[in-house]
Amino acid sequence: MRMVALGFLAGVCLLQTRSTLDAGPAAAGIALACVLLGALFGASARGWAGRYAVAACVVAMACATGFAWAAQRAEWRMADALAHTLEGQDISVAGRITGLPQPLAGGWRFVFEPDAAPEGVPARIQLSWYENRRAPNPLPALQAGERWHFVVRLRPPHGFANPHGFDYEGWLLERAIRATGYVRADAELLDAAPGGVMQWVHRQRGVVRERILAALPEGEHAGVLAALAVGDQRAIAEADWTVFRNTGIGHLVAVSGLHVSLVGLLCGGLCSLAWRRAPGLALRLPVHKARALAALAGASAYALLAGLGLPVLRAWLMLAVAVLALLSGRRLAASRVLAAALLVVLVADPWAVLSAGFWMSFAAVAIILAVLGGRVRPPSGWRAALRVQLAISFALAPALLALFQSFPLVSPLANLVAIPAVSFVIAPLVLLALIVPVDGLFVLAHGATVIMMDVVRPLAELEHALWEQARPPPWLIAAGALAVAMLLLPRATPGRLAAPALLAGLALWAPPRPEPGAFVARTLDVGQGLAVHVQTHRHDMLFDAGPAYGMSADAGRRVILPYLRAHGVAALDLLVLSHDDIDHVGGASSLLEATSVGTVLAGPHDADARWGAAWAAQAGAAGAAWRCQRGQAWEWDGVRFEVLHPGGEVALAGSSRHDNDNSCVLRVLGPGGALLLTGDIGRNAEAQLIALEREGLESDVVLSPHHGSRSSSSQAFVAATSPEHVIHSAGRRNAFGHPHPEVLARWAQAGTRNWRTDSQGAVTAAFPARGGERVSIRAERTERTRYWHGR
Template sequence: MSFAGGVVLLQGQAQLPDIAMIGLAAAVFASLWVIGRHFIGSKAGEVGRARAVWGFVRGSAAIGLAFVLGFGWAALRADWRLADELRGDLEGVDIELTGYVADLPQALDEGVRFRFEPDAAVEGVPGKLLLSWYRPRGSTEAPPAVKPGERWRFTVRLKRPHGFHNPGGFDYEAWLLERELRATGYVRSGARRLEAVDIRAMDAVHRLRDAVRERFTAVLGDAPHGGILVALVIGDQRGIPSEQWESFRRTGLSHLVAISGMHITLVATVMGAALGGVWRRLPWLVLRCPVRRVQALAAVLAGTGYALLAGMGIPVQRALIMLFVVAIAVYRGRSILPSRVLVLALLAVLVTDPWACLSAGFWLSFGAVAAIGFVLGGRQHGAIGWRAAVRVQLGISLALLPLLVLLFQALPLLSPVANALAIPLVNFVITPLALLAALLPLDFLLHWGHMATVLLMVWVEWLAAFEPGYWRQPAPPMWLGMLAMLAVAGAMLPRGTPGRLAALAVLAALLVWPPPRPEAGGFVVRVLDVGQGLAVHVQTASHDLLFDTGPPYGAHADAGSRVVLPYLQALGVRSLDGVVLSHDDSDHVGGARSIAGALDVERWWSSGEAAAIAGDVAMVTPCVSGMRWNWDGVEFAFLHPDGEAPRPAGGRHDNDRSCVLRVANPAGVLLLLGDVESAGEQAMLARHGEAALAADVVVSGHHGSRSSSSAALVDATLPQAVIHSVGHRNTFGHPHPQVWARWAAAGARNWRTDSQGAVEAVFAADADAGVGLRAQRLREPRYWHGR
């Protein structure tokens, strides 16, 4: 456990430590352990007090040594992996690469995405890439089909790993690091399929997986739940629609369609039991090899085969490592203590993959196994049969409660009920039928499996529709989550143990943790990192306003669903008092429908054609200069557009009709400019005068474009900070260097979301406290950010 603690601590570091210092610390602990052991074995160690002292020294040194070794091992592995990076001068330029398509390609709305491994070392180019190949702009013709194991020559443009950084958001850079994908990019031109020069084992596996996926798709056609069967066999979950994923999340069944320990263990157990049953009936075989050893070997082979078919993803690798630990213990005839197996599996997983602790699946899988061992072990009269199954399910649900709240800010209350039917149906009916259909060319097996899946989904969707069955809450502090985990352990102790009811009180505190909000008269603004777009959350003591909703990310995803909603859920925001759509550009209104479909919005404001977009879901009030209101002592006022201003003719952009919002309290003024350009800025200055535009924090107009932030506006506002909401390496060059310099010359500090993540400005209720700013990447830095 000390080794695991060292690994986990390393993954929270902002910078990698000095390996030499870690080696020195390991040498110190090792020396103390040797000295302690020596004195315990000497005559001086025979004295009771001395023996106890040196025993404590040796034990503490062993714990410290294990901790330092875990910390050092994770640091060494991280240093090796980060060394395989894209050289700076190769970022954003055309590079010709030849290599192999690895893993299953992923179909996109406008192309395909796949892992690519150059077949020869190219100086400055990492060994594993994630490439996207889009169809030409304006064309309806898709790129050529890309198959696993094919060898291609491409001209590509690459960039270093980069992802959004927002409170409650997903760390895409950590995800890429764990999977050893050290650069991303897209195919430019010069694509040519080449003849493979060698045969690689995993390429053959991925071709088999691709063939299984194509056969399932051909047999099932547009069957609504075919993606579930594909996921259960080859681990490719991309065919499961988002609506079905939402049903699984709300009922706590996501683990059933993600190949993990339960699936690997089931296949291994069935094959081990089957071969063992045959083996023990043949005495001449039993005399040559004990049944338990044969069962262990069969389980390992079956589990490995299933893991290969599933693509050897990170969760599958963890499950396979745990299976190997158990099989080795059985093969060697050792008594299997669940706690020892769990610790050895934990050690093996973290030695193999130090980044495993960054994934939610790591904590949930080990937590579930620990809960099973805790519930079934150490009792004189253990339950059997269905009573044991009920006790295990309830124990797992209780044990994982703090983790689910910490990781997802949600709790599927109907999970025990849903799993009671889903686990046996998936494990003993649907999965066997799907696996048999993959091995045998019998289409009826697939149809039977799909019919069983239809029955499952009727049950799942009925439970998911019960709104009180899905508990949502804001993200609690880490210290409360850790305390709740200890409380869970106490609550699961045998009856009669003192303090069990007190432990449940801690769990209740976790579930009713109130979200922190500004005090009356103050407000907080967060400019979210949504890429090349804009989404700003303004929060007062009891009200929430969203100014713009970010860009679309394709036909089926947008900033509303990917960024804004997870962020609001982490803060405990369940409804919005207002949404402003500044104008109709897609990078400002792309997430509007996702927001409207997930949250209750009391009021919408918009300008121009954006009114039609918001009008699809609600009544809309035009934003007009002079409109103002007060929430919790904070003044809100629209400064633009003028209701009588003509709309642009000839299909021109209506940037100068953007809603401009001023938010003020005694501590300062926030100015949200939308995409307003120079003409709109001049109109505001003429209408309101310079004093009305003075501000402490400005969210720059049009993302810092040269067409906005005129010298007149900058001189009128003179803020202490200006925030540019821009996309990483955006093609427009926003913010423009001239604009950046102009704000800096006026005394403002420039902030940008692409390199600093979401930027937060806190306007205190007390005028003397002023305004404080901080950025997400600076608030929670990690050693892999920007690498």
Template sequence: MRANILAFAMGVGLLQTRGSLPPFALVVAMFFGASAWLIWAGARRQLAPLAWRSISVLACAVLGLAWAALLAEQRLQERLPAEWEGRDLQIVGVVAGLAQDFENGERFAFVVESVESVESVASPQARVPPRIMLSWYHGQRADERYEALTAVPAAVPSTRPGERWRFTVRLKKPHGNANPHGFDYEAWLFERGLRATGYVRPKGVAQRLDDFVVGPGYAIERLRERIRRSFRAALPEAPYVGILAALAIGDQQAISTEQWHVFRQTGVTHLMSISGLHVTMVAALFAALVGWLWRRSEGLMLWLPAAKAAIAAGWLAAFGYALLAGFAVPTQRTLYMLSVVALALWSGRNLGASRSLLLALLLVLVLDPWAVLAPGFWLSFAAVGVLFFVGTARLGARPGWRATLARWGTTQWAVTVGTLPLLLLLFQQFSLLSPLANALAIPVVSFLITPLALIYALVPWPPLLQLDHWLLSLLMIVLEWLARWPLWQQPAPPLLATLLALIGVLCLLLPRGFPARWLGFCLLLPAVFWPAARPAPGDAWVDVLDVGQGLAVVVRTAEHTLLYDTGPLYSAESDAGQRIVLPYLRAIGVDRLDALIVTHRDKDHSGGLVAIREALPVGRLLSSLPELDGERCAAGQSWEWDGVRFTMLHPDAAAYQLQSAKTNNMSCVLRLENASGSMLLSADIEARDEQELLDRAPELLRSEVLLVPHHGSGTSSTPAFIAAVGARDVIIPVGYRNRYQHPRPDVLARYAGSRVWRSDADGAVRIELAGGVALAAYRSEHRRYWYGQ
């Protein structure tokens, strides 16, 4: 059974790495063929030879792949047709969950019931996915054509779960930034069945039709919303009330960026959301309480054994807590795991730790084959597996407080070491103080803070929440002190090194006295000390990251790293520096920037500057911003790193004396060149700047690769400039369906003689100046079947 379940899981996982789905007829044939073989082989299990059992394992893998493909095909059918992107649609539906506040608006899932009209014309042919994600800007409004945001004084009512609304919306297909080692937003939406995103049109219809639509899911979401309001009303100014709400109802958006930073630094992030630990803790507490009370009644004991009553109570408590948490995907996984264990205990069958864990894995993947895409899936199963492994290995340990304390320390050590390889692979960092932080935070959060928050959710008595907040404040003082210590960071290890490290973990966690346990440390070393990949001397690697409508370029030579712009500012709480650039730099092993160039003041180029400078030391800062420390970039500056020549071509030093110069006209233009070729980074220069470059140094413009000026705007890319550069490949950093409609069609036509790469269609683009000029797009090399769907 174990081998069959693992094979099924491998089949499911294999499909999620494919760029396209197999033909539907083949999928159906695989599904029924594998099922028929397993039924036939199962009836002859005792007589089946080893070869037949091997075929059964293969059939399970095929069945897993086919099952995942069938569900994926069904979900792909819910796509938004391309002809309805960017058009005004009047729809009626129900707010499906808690709205998440952001700067000047809110975002919520919306269940579409009907499409009434398209651009004021009745159109029964219009088709919209059944579940979409909508944003509603309250303090801002979107421009009629380009979604440009402008402040307005009008007040807009907020939504509540379960309300039926009529909205005029503008939708687009799910789209996210595509970068190596980055978060796959499209996969996140796909797993949750959110098949389009969009916003409520400011001058369209926004009409509440019903205050509440009867339905169990909507009733639960309305209850969660009431609880959230009660938390905010009881402690309106408290700094940690958002954490308490997250622990009670799973509302993680209320936790600030600074607080998340503290949790990441100390390795306790898993405790600040409704995780498997909390659900299991609630189930255990209710099971213990009901079991104790049940044993007080002889009649109840005769009707149902106390052990079974405790199991049922624990499962019901876990189910209720999962519903209160919004039945999010991570919570569902925990509930499925507990369901398998509860059924095994109820039936009186001792399945064993490994079988219980694998049956839970099977149930999760049958119901949610996209779970393998989430880091939490791997970490949660790894942590539970480690606990089972350590607990089984130490059965029969002596009682007593010293033994209990020793087991607690062993558990912390086991979970820390057991999840280390996955943390390095997925996040490229871990907290050295995580065992200490977790040893303190786990019992306090699990047995004091979370239960008090849940009790307040049921019995809203403000002093109870005030006590809970006081306890959390004491814990945060300790965590904030621990967060000052540095993290272990390194490049992402390859998959083979991670697999070796996992084997090493198993060796280290074997019982004391087992021979050659020290070999586990040797197997861990490649993953823990994997060196960063760098170009050879004389070569250069250039990565144009996909940051949306903005720019961030990483240039690496053999011993140096340069960052050209820091990406856009997305909101007051988020920017490309912390969301995209820093995770990428960490994954490739960059812990210091030898040079940082901020080309000009526009927020789509300088939005991530603060986050970058706070996280990394910068050897040299060049910019056209007079208020920044460092050097002003000016034409004529040049330097050489490891056989690669860097030359600044713009702006002219005299331009800083012109007070009327636009920020775009002050863009720092950089050319890099080696024996293999050259690349021109042009930021947001416009036609007048291109002419200045042609007049000043036309011979320096010639390059094999060009970063297209100003995202393909109509104010740039003059024919004379394009001819002078003569680039074989041109790259346009641009956001998907951006409000400026970049790149302009006429500008694209001017680059007809070059191969065009676009970050909205290709994701991050890698340029290698090494024995020639080679380009590769992330979306092409790591194609997934949900991209563009």
């Protein structure tokens, strides 16, 4: 069973790394061949050789079966796609809201299941509905299960594609959401009553959430209680998330195996107390079986209340397998039960391997089995709890570095406080308040949460509370996992002393940087905006900080900071803000608040309120802030940086501080080539640059001015720069039509290759350290494509 489960897992993982779905029949054929070969070897071969041959065939069969099953499930799901003819068109749909609608700033986001729609509309879509500023009436309060008629505009799933970035398209695929869009007009409520059992459940979840928030109008941690009660984490404050991340206790507010098991243990314990006092019942059904059934029933009820989302469903399936194994009456090893649970989860959800929670959950259970199992005298009581917590905090370090590029060093101390507080005080009070309609219980639970946060917050604020480093390569992660496994083995295990050396190599690993004279420029996929990371041998510069994504999100926090952390960039030597348009400075405030910046070089404008305070704080504490103007130049590691525009006192006629023509233009020049960063300049600024620079504009790679706008990239500018590559940073189907087809054609006619972030993801240009070598350039969606990307 264990080898079969691991083989099936390997097959599923292999499928989820493919760029196409054309090998499913071949995998099914391989599985059948393995069955025949296994039968042949089993009938003819004898001894250890025959047994190993049969085992190898069984594992290969399991791998091929997992691959074929995942491929078939993917084919079914990918077939439910938005028709290309409907993309961007007004579509009339009617259907029901499923799940909990999420309130946004000035609107709602929710999953919608159409029951009356044109052919080509997927069965599940995600919609956003924003207030019309011109309309006097606010949006209605949406509830799960309501049936509405909408006019919507849809598009296929699309997310940013950056190195080690979040795969939004894969996240939507796992949840069977095959299109996203927004409500245009003509919204009409058709039926307020829920249309099914799960919709009624989601309605009750919404009622519970509102009850908690109403009972704690001033509660700073009310969102934590809502997360524990109904699995809704959207109301948790950003400050709380920072504490959870730095201390490693975020798993306590994400409903998962811990909470489902806790409820199951509580219900099973209560049932056991009652069952033992009824001899007639105990004679009909043994106490341990009644306890298991009660645990499964209680956990099922809680899983429903939490919305039966994918993490909760995985935890419930694991518990259900364990209960069925107990009810079977057979004495099964815990590792076999875990393997059976793994198989059930993968059959139900082949995309589970894309989730960090899947790996963390099974790894945690395996660590617990390794710590407590196979011992002559296994630890018990508080010693067992302490040993398990220390082992989990230590053993999950390689996985945390691989998935999140960080590891909370204070996690053991924080969890020693938080796990008992949540498990024995906060969560029971919340669950009791759901049964007993006394809001005072929520107040008590919130008070206990305040005390817990007051204890763990100082740990989160320690200087080295969180170990952060670049994402290690897969081979080093595997070596770290092997080292952890060796350390969990008994003390006399051979080779155990080599494990600390492997872990030290994992913790001290640093990504390679360009050699002196070389540099790498990566244009990040941030949507309709610009952010370019330029890295030399020992220095890092960011040119622009991307756009804002509404009132509560921006490219700095969502894209740039995770990217820098994954690449081991702890501080920026220079942040250049070409001008004050929101698509170029929208993420600056988040960057300046979260990371150290040596110098800020900004375009000719005043300190904007969106990022001015953070800029001033950084300028006083970490470096200086300067205005960008022609003539500024410096050299890093054999690479020269030159500001070409705007001029000192003379700005272009008729320009203002909002004028794109006064954007900062920067040229980066090394022995192996030149890069030109142009901001949002238009044709007037291009003409001025040509007049002043003449021969100094030639570059190997150019960032197209103003995202490829029709008002930029004049014929004269294209000829003066004469690059081999031009990169257009723009959002998919943006409202401005960037990059314009005429601009793309103009660059192509000059012999320049067009690259664009909206369809190709982040674009990386590597400039060599020596002349005579060509600049290499690649796109993220080409390097790391998956079968669901762009579909």
